Amino acid sequence: MLLQFLFTVASVFSMASSHSFLVRSSEVTDFNISAAITWAHAVNNRSYLESCLASEDLKMIEADIVLGTLTTSQNSTVIPIMGHPPANTSDLSLEHFLSMVKEHNSNSFYAKGVKLDFKTIEVFEASLSILQSKWSEIDFPVWINADIVPGPVNATTIPVDPTRFFEGCALFDDAVLSIGWTTNFGGSIKKGTYTKGHIQSMLNVIEENKPTQKITFPVRAGIAAESLGNMQLLLQSVANSSLTIWSSEGDPVNVEHLKTLIMTIGLGSVYIDVPKDLFDQLGLYFGSSKTSPRLPPLPYILGLMIICFINLAVI
Numbered sequence: 239m240l241l242q243f244l245f246t247v248a249s250v251f252s253m254a255s256s257h258s259f260l261v262r263s264s265e266v267t268d269f270n271i272s273a274a275i276t277w278a279h280a281v282n283n284r285s286y287l288e289s290c291l292a293s294e295d296l297k298m299i300e301a302d303i304v305l306g307t308l309t310t311s312q313n314s315t316v317i318p319i320m321g322h323p324p325a326n327t328s329d330l331s332l333e334h335f336l337s338m339v340k341e342h343n344s345n346s347f348y349a350k351g352v353k354l355d356f357k358t359i360e361v362f363e364a365s366l367s368i369l370q371s372k373w374s375e376i377d378f379p380v381w382i383n384a385d386i387v388p389g390p391v392n393a394t395t396i397p398v399d400p401t402r403f404f405e406g407c408a409l410f411d412d413a414v415l416s417i418g419w420t421t422n423f424g425g426s427i428k429k430g431t432y433t434k435g436h437i438q439s440m441l442n443v444i445e446e447n448k449p450t451q452k453i454t455f456p457v458r459a460g461i462a463a464e465s466l467g468n469m470q471l472l473l474q475s476v477a478n479s480s481l482t483i484w485s486s487e488g489d490p491v492n493v494e495h496l497k498t499l500i501m502t503i504g505l506g507s508v509y510i511d512v513p514k515d516l517f518d519q520l521g522l523y524f525g526s527s528k529t530s531p532r533l534p535p536l537p538y539i540l541g542l543m544i545i546c547f548i549n550l551a552v553i
């Protein structure tokens with residue numbers, strides 16, 4: 239199969255070059271290869287945030303926000319804190335999280351972006367005044383994420399209210415909106431797809447609320463890999479949109495199907511925020527070596543893109 243060939247060529251090529259190459263954050267932006275952007279996931283406490291900020295290799299920091307209290311003070315006021323349900327305490331508030339990222343970015347050549355995953359409409363609305371008070375000094379990418387539509391497989395989590403979510407987001411016209419589906423996957427549930435109905439529900443709330451910001455759709459790897467046609471339909475229906483492929487540790491994922499999805503959509507229209515072992519299985523050699531910064535070989539990237547294009551035409 240041609241895809242197999244592509245990955246073989248890519249790996250042979252990268253092994254054959256005498257130095258492994260490194261795609262730096264600024265270069266990633268220059269070359270617009272969103273798939274090469276590196277992620278840290280669930281950065282919901284102070285020590286982990288500190289180590290992520292110190293890591294040159296990371297470009298995007300994903301973190302979750304819930305309502306709760308701080309473990310670092312006696313104050314029992316419920317505020318937006320960094321944490322994943324069912325957690326409702328943290329040593330890091332949303333406000334402090336944003337200050338720490340801002341502080342790092344002001345003093346570093348390699349600025350990092352953040353993806354803020356709001357778990358309920360209540361915590362999102364409670365966070366608006368915090369975001370607004372910081373917004374003027376925020377000069378790094380901020381993605382605002384929520385699951386706003388019910389999704390596979392018969393997910394029962396209550397989605398974040400889409401209308402109230404878009405209303406709040408309207409305050410931040412240069413944010414990226416990351417809007418997804420609730421999911422119920424893994425464990426005994428080994429198969430699922432994003433159906434035409436799921437896609438249509440998302441298109442409906444977009445049509446009703448008419449957001450003006452750039453949109454990315456977070457999709458769960460194991461489910462998206464089985465939904466190629468509907469993923470294409472989704473991206474074709476929303477101008478300049480992209481996929482952000484995420485996965486939970488231990489999710490069942492058909493790696494070949496996921497590779498096909500990524501190469502069909504194109505490396506410039508997908509972000510890949512999956513656990514390291516799954517990322518490694520994808521065989522996307524963007525490099526992560528500790529060698530000094532230098533340009534990624536442009537012919538390699540152009541070659542890869544041309545092969546992708548041919549591949550797309552063949553499929």
Ligand SMILES: *[C@@H]1O[C@H](CO)[C@@H](O)[C@H](O)[C@H]1NC(C)=O
Nearest residue numbers: 265266267268269270271478
């Ligand atoms: C990368 O994308 C940005 C905006 O999407 C665009 O302005 C820029 O020209 C692109 N860079 C390259 C090298 O294509």
Ligand SMILES: *[C@@H]1O[C@H](CO)[C@@H](O)[C@H](O)[C@H]1NC(C)=O
Nearest residue numbers: 279280281282283284285286
């Ligand atoms: C901080 O977060 C990381 C990643 O989610 C986790 O592995 C670690 O146990 C957390 N540390 C504390 C002190 O909660």
Ligand SMILES: *[C@@H]1O[C@H](CO)[C@@H](O)[C@H](O)[C@H]1NC(C)=O
Nearest residue numbers: 311312313314315316317331
């Ligand atoms: C507790 O925290 C809230 C929210 O940050 C703040 O408005 C309030 O003044 C604090 N109370 C005390 C006693 O510090």
Ligand SMILES: *[C@@H]1O[C@H](CO)[C@@H](O)[C@H](O)[C@H]1NC(C)=O
Nearest residue numbers: 305306307316324325326327
């Ligand atoms: C946090 O969760 C615990 C256990 O579920 C619960 O007892 C407590 O009331 C919650 N605290 C807040 C502030 O919601």
Ligand SMILES: *[C@@H]1O[C@H](CO)[C@@H](O)[C@H](O)[C@H]1NC(C)=O
Nearest residue numbers: 391392393422426427428429
């Ligand atoms: C989801 O719902 C459909 C329709 O009610 C049903 O056929 C299917 O078995 C359900 N799947 C799971 C995993 O619950």
Ligand SMILES: *[C@@H]1O[C@H](CO)[C@@H](O)[C@H](O)[C@H]1NC(C)=O
Nearest residue numbers: 450451452453476477478479
């Ligand atoms: C999509 O991107 C192109 C090129 O960056 C731009 O010209 C166009 O206005 C964008 N369309 C929408 C609907 O944002």
